[in-house]
Amino acid sequence: EAQVTQNPRYLITVTGKKLTVTCSQNMNHEYMSWYRQDPGLGLRQIYYSMNVEVTDKGDVPEGYKVSRKEKRNFPLILESPSPNQTSLYFCASSYGQDRSYEQYFGPGTRLTVT
Amino acid sequence: SQQGEEDPQALSIQEGENATMNCSYKTSINNLQWYRQNSGRGLVHLILIRSNEREKHSGRLRVTLDTSKKSSSLLITASRAADTASYFCATVPQNRDDKIIFGKGTRLHILP
Numbered sequence: 607e608a609q610v611t612q613n614p615r616y617l618i619t620v621t622g623k624k625l626t627v628t629c630s631q632n633m634n635h636e637y638m639s640w641y642r643q644d645p646g647l648g649l650r651q652i653y654y655s656m657n658v659e660v661t662d663k664g665d666v667p668e669g670y671k672v673s674r675k676e677k678r679n680f681p682l683i684l685e686s687p688s689p690n691q692t693s694l695y696f697c698a699s700s701y702g703q704d705r706s707y708e709q710y711f712g713p714g715t716r717l718t719v720t
Numbered sequence: 721s722q723q724g725e726e727d728p729q730a731l732s733i734q735e736g737e738n739a740t741m742n743c744s745y746k747t748s749i750n751n752l753q754w755y756r757q758n759s760g761r762g763l764v765h766l767i768l769i770r771s772n773e774r775e776k777h778s779g780r781l782r783v784t785l786d787t788s789k790k791s792s793s794l795l796i797t798a799s800r801a802a803d804t805a806s807y808f809c810a811t812v813p814q815n816r817d818d819k820i821i822f823g824k825g826t827r828l829h830i831l832p
Binding site: 610639641646647648649650651654664665694696698704705706707708709710711712713714716 | 750751753755760761762763764765768770808810812816819820822823824825
């Protein structure tokens, strides 16, 4: 089954404790992206990747890192989480590098930073 | 308003009625995409309409695009309880350096 998986689905952590949210897709998609969703603000793009070893900042990249060493994986790293990073995070992927196709979203990771 | 702004913010209609949601944007686009999100879950793609297209259909869904007005609409006909969800438009700019923008969404509630 074609899908985007994220782990963990729920995470409660403390300020400053490094964490990684994994994202994997089995559709051989070139484009992958991370979003955060906050009430009243909609979805905002954090980082995206057009292909392996190619990443770029979205609208809200501060406090986040990503890497794209393999085509299927696109982990999101929070080196020193802060309470303002409490949010619902989504990973997405799509075919091609020119954003001409629909995105497939993962189920989301609900992160709470205390 | 920001690119990819949906209107209305919330909509309640009776089951069986049609629901229309609108999306406005500011810059030239490559394509515009509509997604559905059930409470707290991942977004599901509904329809993608390219800048050279004016209308697309998928089942009970109809999307129109007016590039001169920089707006799109999503029509759901003969609504069902299962259509209760939030609906988002995402605009993909023509300029590859510009970011994909999601609107804040329209919350649709279908009343039994």
